[in-house]
Amino acid sequence: MTPIGREAFVFFVHKDNPVEELSIGQLQGIYSGKITNWQEVGGNNEKIRAFQRPEGSGSQSALMNVMDGVPLMEPPSEDIVSAMGGIIREKTNYQNRKNAIGFSFRHFSQDMVDNGKIKNIAVEGILPTKENIQNETYPLVDNFYAFTSNHEHPHDQPFIEWMQSKQGQWLVDQTVYVPVR
Template identity: 50%
Template sequence: MKEDKADHLFASFGAILAILFLAFVGLIVVALFSNSQPFYIPFIFVLAGAMIIAVILSNIQSIARQRFFPLAIKISLGLFVLTAVGYHIHRAYDQHLIVSEQDVNVDDYLPFADHTKVVTLDKPSTYTLSAQDQLPVLDGATALYPLYSAFVRAVYPANDYKPNDKKSSVRMTGTGQAYKQLIHHRVDMIFAAAPSKEQEKLAQAKGLKLNMQPIGREAFVFFVHKNNPVHNLTSAQIKQIYTGEITNWQQVGGNNDPIRAFQRPEDSGSQAMLRRWMGDQSPMTPIVDDVASGMGGIMEQTADYRNYKNAIGYSFHYFATQMHANADIRLLAVDGVYPDEASIRNESYPIITPFYAITASDRTAKDSTDTANPNIQPFLNWILSKQGQQLVRKTGYFPI
């Protein structure tokens, strides 16, 4: 009898060691390969703890002999399985609501691809570069890639310009990275919205000035879920939403729902635009996601817009209506003016902004044309010409 009890205790000790080992392996796997660490790390601890408690209780005869004990074990395991399944169902739903630049397939806008979506000129370009010329190395914002890809198709020699290739003459790294590439002399020209204060400071620290040439106009727009009953907000109301003064849709004529005001990462063109538009008022702390980082850590990053019924977000008109059109979102009128082609063209819509072709030069340079590549200024002159502005219009932007 004593030997049986000892054997049972020894087996229980072995089971506990096995549970701890499997939990350790599970934590390593989650830390290295999963982006669901905030859920699975505590889940593994709780599951392992529950299993160890079950093993210990199985050695207490007064409990182990109860009829409910095996059923309680099965129910507990079932609840853990349902919790994991429920988490993934909710996560899939949440991911489905995301509206992000990452969803855009920039390969659709490769300048010389067979089925490219980039627009073309009505006539051959009056300015071209050959393979023997020193091609200006380009980079820029995701939303402007279709435009400067059209410039490349008209002017550059045909080639496979891969946007994610560091050796390509035509790249697309997004606004934040594009400014860094320009400031560190890795590219000659970028296409983007105006820089943030941090990007300006970075250029100044490198002894550079950013030469900002407007090449087109765009509208900065706000959007909500299509079923949101609010169709119009004043500029003041939007600013109060993003400072946290207005927190419920009922305060602006909508449903009694808390407002989820999404923002963009600090180095993005749209976030820089929001800050410029808000002037002296600072946006509140943005909604964030916990994401996996290196060595199993967890870091916070600004959450992508999720199209909840009580959400509000912002972007530029072209991206929201053409490059990443979404039938489940609806643009808001601002100060009573809806952002359509007519109101943007005549600038009756209140938030119109230029976008730029940007170069960097030494602050001691006499003028912005003092650059190492002799083809930058002629290329920029062509962009400002009738043909270049035709591509601005045909792409979906508004000429200057």
């Protein structure tokens, strides 16, 4: 396993939500149902609408890792979104409901952030920018890898070297993932 890129797990809110950052503990509180009003975390006096994904999806599994054993609340069925793009569309469709929070991998949410419909929340005071993901200061970062087998193949090492080269890392960047270098 050779790291060739990085990805971040991000939380986002409506662009007009005044909350700019949340701690891991606050996120756990929101998704466990212990924190139910944005006012409890510095926002407006509004009920928090915390979207989840179906059990077994990649991003729901990532949320479970963030929860670190803290039990998830049972979401209302209308707040479970079936597709990765769906969670973002559902969240941004609530133009008059600035009380929603969602999560995704940065790769899937970046277009919506770029067009100003949602904003990423800083986690532990760190925004999921490319720089913070690359230098791993954003706390919810993971590598993705090129896998090679135990059997040597003459093209394995040249491929790995190319993926880690300037050109290979440029390609990683062009896919909206974050290069390791």
